[in-house]
Amino acid sequence: MRFVLNKEGRRFQTVASKGLEAVFPISNVRREDRGIYSCSYQNRSEPFAVSSPSDPVDLAVRDPSLPRPSISLSPTGVTAPGADVTIRCRGQRRDVRFFLHKAGDLNPPRHMDPAGDGAEFHIPTVGRQHGGSYGCSYRPRSEPFISSQPSHPVQLVVAEPSYPKPNISLSPSWGVSLGGAVAVWCRGQHRGMRFVLNKDGRCFQTVASKGLEAEFPISNVSREDRGSYSCSYQNRSEPFAMSSPSDPVDLAVTDPSLPRPSISLSPTGVTAPGADVTIRCQGQPWDVRFFLHKAGDLNPPRHMDPAGDGAEFHIPTVGRQHGGSYGCSYRPRSEPFVSSQPSHPVQLVVAEPSYPKPNISLSPSGGVSLGGAVAIWCRGQRQGMRFMLNKEGRHLPAVASSGSGAVFFISNVSREDRGRYNCSYQNRSGSAAASSPSDPVELVVTDPSLPRPSISLSPTGVTAPGADVTIRCQGQPRDVRFFLHKAGDRNPPRHMDPAGDGAEFHIPTVGRQHGGSYGCSYRPRSEPFISSQPSHPVQLVVAGESGPLAPPCLTSHIIAGASAAAAGLLLLLVAFLCFRKTRARKGAAPRPSSTSPMGALKASAQQDPVYTSIDEGKEPQTLEPDPGVQGLTYAELDVQVLQAKRGKPAPAPESAQPSVYAAINRARGAPQ
The missing domain is CATH 2.60.40.10 (Immunoglobulins)
Structure with missing residues (x-):
């Protein structure tokens, strides 16, 4: 066809085309080229038959002296399908008309007279077809084909429902x-x-x-x-x-001039699932907003206005998903994007029901002197866990273990180390789920300036089973609490307020399980974890009952189930140890030789290994004399040695075994 370009109704140019379209180039545009253009086409063989003219298009010539307008979208950002969008154009000239352009759109631009200093173009129901790049310009009414430069573009982006929100x-x-x-x-x-x-x-x-x-x-x-x-x-x-x-x-x-807030958990320590937890942040009380952060959480932090000098964030029903590390900060309302430094973190640890509660113990267990050392043992039932020590609800550094327990050492103990400890454990994967905490144990620091109390038994000597025993502790009478300790007992010590200058601990029906070494101490009420030194120990010895080990009181002339030679050697050992202790009290150091009982035991260790388990350096327990028998005393024997001598398997060291004693009449001299 032959294409004809018309300008304001007059034929402007003609181009023959072999295809479906034609191009009319205008180079070196002048003000005279501005105007309204349309086009039509005709068959070359029928010059007087022509198509209807196209819709008109305006050729506007830009005037660089006209200031560029601005453009904005409302709402901004990605627009939901079906939303109502307004595109606003603003300029700096009066008596103009605004035009809205969409890149790539072949339709004539929409135009609108201004309201005030701009014009608003509405798109009532946005669809994907409306997405694109928009700009606007304006033209003076006196020169309708002279245009300002277009505004910088804005992007109308329509949300795609098949794309999930990032x-x-x-x-x-x-x-x-x-x-x-x-x-x-x-x-x-x-x-x-x-x-x-x-x-x-x-x-x-x-x-x-x-x-x-x-x-x-x-x-x-x-x-x-x-x-x-x-x-x-x-x-x-x-x-x-x-x-x-x-x-x-x-x-x-972060503004370093803003003081760091503090953060605390209530309750502290390991939290049971379903509990109600409050996280409290405290800091500047004036015109700020507090923010709670959780490490690794991709959600925006929770925020709250303060009540007083802080804000409380509640977690009403705690689950495993709430466990983690929390911190808080605050921001002045006048500068909502300026923040204080975050608080030091706190750990919210949620108990895992499948993890059994661990055990905790101190070594030594009866208190530690200032400057001394103590080990806190935590023992669980799973291998390869990370153990956490908690002091009064605060988490101390964790220890990873390849076994089922961990040790926390405190060297050079100070008054600040005293307090109540418990422990728990968790998987090393970093999960915030942990075992329920152990029962608490108290680290008591001994103050050497507090006088040592005294302790006494009533009745004294060997006690018949079923008897009523009273252990009396005497010491400072003013505002203290007395504690009764039993050697080897991992349970918390019994305590009692004093009556007068002491306290009485009653054991109403004595059994073999009550036998052992007892001591007592006291603690000022004002400092419940500061203790006096323990009293000198007393021995509660329970008279024998029939049992698997033979009678507990072995006299010098018989040891049931053992050979005469073995019995003689064992009694020689007992006599020698008692003799050595007596000599040591008088200032004479024992010197075992090859002719002494200990030397004979060393020499015969190859032939009779039952005695190699005796620790020469460990002082045997020597009990108080029985006032009813002149010169009679008792020495504790090694149950493992006796069992092995009888051909029975030795019990595990940790297992609870009844004590076995040999009665030695010192008035008759050493046994033969």
Whole structure:
């Protein structure tokens, strides 16, 4: 066909074409070229038969002296399908008409007379077809084909329902100091997308990614970088169809002049599932807002206005998902993106029902002197866990163990170390689920300035089974509490307030399990973990009952179930140890030789190994003399040695075994 270009109704130019279209180029445009154009076509063989003219198009010539207008979208960011969108254009000239352009649209631009200093173009029900790049310009009414330069473009992006909303997070997440660095991470669910970071509703940065996420690094952070960020993603082939924006995240810049707040948990320690937990943040009380952060949480931090000098964040029903490390900060209301430094973190540890409660013990267990050393043992029932020691609800450094227990050493004990401890354990994977805490144990620090109390038994000597025994402790009478200790007992000591200058502990029906070495101490009420030195020990000896080990009181002339030779050697050992202890009390150091009983035992160790388990360096327990028998005393014997001598398997060292004693009449001399 032959195409005809018309300008304002007059034929302007004709072009013959072999295809479906024709081009009319105008080079070196002049003001005279502005105007209204239309076109038509006709068959070359029928010059007087022509098509109807096209809709007109305006050729407007830009005047660089006219200021560029501005353009804005409402709402900003990614728009949901079906939303009502307003595009507003503003200029600086009166008596003009505004025109709205969409890139790539062949239709004539929409135009509107201004209301005030601008014009508003409405799109009542947005669809994917409305997405694109928009700009606007204006033209003086006196020169309708002279135009300002177009505004900078804005992007109308319509959310694509098939694209799930991404997640956004900051690293680090708890505020950044001026001059520091931060990364904004955007994570989607489709690979090979282009990610768009928006700041305060405006496109801030774009990154193409081959994976599911993109990083937007910001180095040397300035005050201008603070603000509210969100992100979205789009297919590279559909630039105006995009996911809905992520929830916003605030980039707050840390001001070191703002004091750091404090944080606390209630209840403290390991929390039972279903419990009600309160996290309290305390700091500046004036015109601020508090924020609660959880490490690793991609959701925006919870915030709350203060009540007094702090804010309380409640977790009404705790579950495993709530476990983790928490911190808080605050921001002045006048500068919502300026933050204090975060508080020191606290750990919310949730008890795991499948983890049995561990046991805890102290070594030594009866108190520690200032400057001494103590070991706190925590024993569980699972291998390869991480053990946590808690002091009065606060977590101390954890210890990883390849076995089923861990030891926490405290050297050079100070008054600050005293207190109540418990322990728990958790999987090394970093889970915030842990065992329920152990029963508590008290670390009591001995103060040498407190006088040592005294202790006495009533009745004295060997006690008949079933008797009523009273253990009396006497010491400082004023405002103290007395404690009764039994050697080897891992249970907490019994305690009692004094009556007069002492306290009486009653054992109403004595059994073999009550036998042992007892001592007592006292603690001032004002300092419940400061103790006096323990009293000198007393021995509660229970008269024998029939049992698996033979009679507990072995006289010098018989040891049931053992050979005469073995019995003689054993009694020689007992006699020698008692003799050595007597000599030691008188100042004469024992010197075992090859002719002494101990030397004979050493020499015969090869032939009779039952005695090799005797520890020469360990002083045997020597009990108080029985007042009813002149010169009679008792020495505790080794049950493992006796069992082995009888051909029976030796009991485990930890197992509870009744005590076995040999009665030695010192008035008759050493046994033969």
